[in-house]
Amino acid sequence: MERSIKLIDWLKLGIAVLVAKTVTLILRSLHLGAASVLPGSIARFIAPGLLEQFSHQVKSGIILITGTNGKTTTSLLLRGILECEGYRVAHNSTGANLENGLATALVESSNLVGKLDVDYAILEVDENIVSKIIHTIQPHIILCLNLFRDQLDRYGEVDKLSKCLNEAITNFTSDAVVILNADDPILSYIGQQLNQKVYFFGLTEPEHYLESMPHAVDSIYCPNCGHALKYQGVYLSHLGDFTCPSCSFSRSQPTLNSQEWEQVLIGLYNKYNTMAAVTAAQELGVGIETTKFAVKAFQAAFGRAEELEVNGKRVRILLSKNPVGTNETIRVVTESGDTTTLFVLNDRTQDGKDISWIWDVDTEKLVERGGTVVVSGNRVYDMALRLQYSQDSQHSNVNLIVEPDLYRAITTALEKTPAGRTLHILPTYTAMLDVRKILTGSKIR
Structure with missing residues (x-):
């Protein structure tokens, strides 16, 4: 009985992929859009377990990338690094990062019967659905870039979002590696409490400190005791080098020295994206020379x-x-x-x-x-x-x-x-x- 159910699931997957690919072809041929969401929506309707089935086929693991800003750039950069090393990568490169967008990307990378022949899948995931998707896709690496206010009508304040993210990662009991922004107080604190293997990325470039704290800041209070954090310097928003004068909490130590890595794209925020991708690449065993070559050759994502x-x-x-x-x-x-x-x-x-x-x-x-x-x-x-x-x-x-x-x-x-x-x-x-x-x-x- 179990075998027949599995066969039925694979038949559903094959039909779902065939229909989704046909829809993609029609939409793009008629210039009706990028076809980055609808094919996945149809495929998931036909085969509800599609994401889980695809996830099991990824040979070396899924890399989940989330956060408020920088997901698309970081994902594309990491993909370039891995492909430069010779790996085959599936990726939702259009930035469609809800369930249907993830499904569309995996369908597009598969053959006509739903066979997914890739080493890694890099999935840019909207921070609001991490808790819904994490157990389905079983990521090998969870990379979180930052947490800022964004679309208050959908997400609410940062405290609410950080609580959901913390619970999602904490309750994910696999041996996933977690990579977090050391310069973000909330993420730094989350990482210090986790039982999983944790790496941090951040900047060590005090010459780029802002002259004053910007108006748009979200997390300048200690996530441990609630006291106002003391900043040695701020790079952008609430990201910087901080300590709590009331308790033992302080910024985590980044795994890599950002001064040793080239700034390719404009904007200090893109240096964060670079360090996030590079830290993940090092964890995956990519050589430093290969990584530096791929970073230097990287082109900005659209928009x-x-x-x-x-x-x-x-x-x-x-x-x-x-x-x-x-x-x-x-x-x-x-x-x-x-x-x-x-x-x-x-x-x-x-x-x-x-x-x-x-x-x-x-x-x-x-x-x-x-x-x-x-x-x-x-x-x-x-x-x-x-x-x-x-x-x-x-x-x-x-x-x-x-x-x-x-x-x-x-x-x-x-x-x-x-x-x-x-x-x-x-x-x-x-x-x-x-x-x-x-x-x-x-x-x-």
Whole structure:
């Protein structure tokens, strides 16, 4: 009986894969989208145990990567390192990180009958579903990058999210290796309490400390006793070198020295992504020279510091979907010396309906620089109001342009970008997809 049930499951898997691949082919042939979610949804309806069945087929193990910011870049970088070492890797590279997106990626990597012939599967997983998915996919490595406020209407505050993540990892009794951000107080504390094998990554570069604590901080109190943490220095948001003056809690020691690794992508936040991927690669036994070669050759993920050339002008797309991420992209913009910026703010389901987070962003630093700021998106007037309040009416030199139509907004921003300079576009997630479609799919006149 058990054997016949297993045979039925495999038959369901084969049918599910065949149908999902057919749907993918149709959607992409008709240019109806990236087909990153729907095929997996259909496949899971036909074969509910699909994720578990695929997980058992991965030869060397599944690497689960989660956290608020940096999942896609870290996943792609680690994939590049492993492939450079000669491994075959399945990966949800489009960033679709809920159950149906994971299923779609695994279906795409399998053959027509559901055979998955890969060494590793790198699965970028939304931090809100880790507790739901962890026992199903049985990861070999759990890598958590950071915890920031993001989409309050979906996730709530960081304390709630950290509690769920802690319980998920603590209750996962396998011999999984856990890799955590030493500079994030909550993750550092979680790692110090775990029974699993734990590695930490972080920065050891005090020359990059911020001059002051930014406005958008989430976890500056000791997770052990509740006392305010004392920071020797802060890199971004609440990430930095800290100790608690009231108890014995302090920052964990990173496994690797970040000063020994090259900064490839722009932005200090991408150095964190690099150190996370490199730490995981070292745990998996990849040689240092291979790792360094792959890091140096890495190209930015789409919309994540991605650079394009449009009508002879450079365009840089910097995904900006929450306070911390947007503050860091603003830092990149202001340090670049370029003077034209396009903000695109959407509030669709994938962005989160609550856009109150824009009031926690230090837009004053962008406005103080002057230049031209164009705003667009379906919450264009909210963004315009935030920027208007950022101006000092007595000394404001910024040229604020409000353009609800995204195509015209991009055209205007390009026109305002001086020759030889770069237009920086700061979009939310769905806005980033819209921007890329316009820039790569049609000519800007």
